[in-house]
Amino acid sequence: MKYIVEIFNNRPFVVALIGWFVAQGFKILTTGIRYKKFDPERIMGSGGMPSSHTASIVAATVQLGKLSGFSDPVFGLGMVISFITMYDAANVRMAAGQQAKVIKQIVEQLGRSNFQIEKELKELLGHTYLEVFVGMLLGILIGLWY
Structure with a gap:
């Protein structure tokens, strides 16, 4: 039980979860507005507005900067992972989706x-x-708010 409490006291982890949940919530809303229907796939599904992977990793990275300092190597590593995540979402996974369509x-x-x-x-x-x-x-x- 102690470890579970420690995990949920980990601010970068918590903001990553918050980022994911908020982004997925927006996906449900934007899909509902755009297509005028509820799509349960949007609750956990990838793709769509906004990128929940990006929101999660960027929120955690900002929180790392706030906690450790923006010149700390851990923040730098978070930035690298954030850029890789964003590149993957907009390029690699987008191309895979287009290939699936074809x-x-x-x-x-x-x-x-x-x-x-x-x-x-x-x-x-x-x-x-x-x-x-x-x-x-x-x-x-x-990341800045929490």
């Missing part, structure tokens, strides 16, 4: 019976630069 089109054109499909491919994996940017701003605000 693969689905090919499968439909050639007929589903010609392929062994174990699990449907997800198209909404990555983020636009705007979604990543908004996730970063959200992370900065949460």
Whole structure:
């Protein structure tokens, strides 16, 4: 029990969780407004506005800077991880989502019976630069606020 209390007293960890929950909440709202319906996939799903991965890691990184100092090597490492996360969200995962869309089109054109499909491919994996940017701003605000 002691360790659980210690974990939840870890401010960078707590702000990362808050960043994730707030971003996922915004995803539910923005999807509902855009498509006029509730999409339960948005509760835990990747992709969409804003980037919850970005909001989480940036909030934790800002908190590390506040606690350890912005010249501390731990803050620097957090910055590197934040940039990798943002690059991955906007480039690698976005490309994977676009590839999934093309693969689905090919499968439909050639007929589903010609392929062994174990699990449907997800198209909404990555983020636009705007979604990543908004996730970063959200992370900065949460990290500074807490």
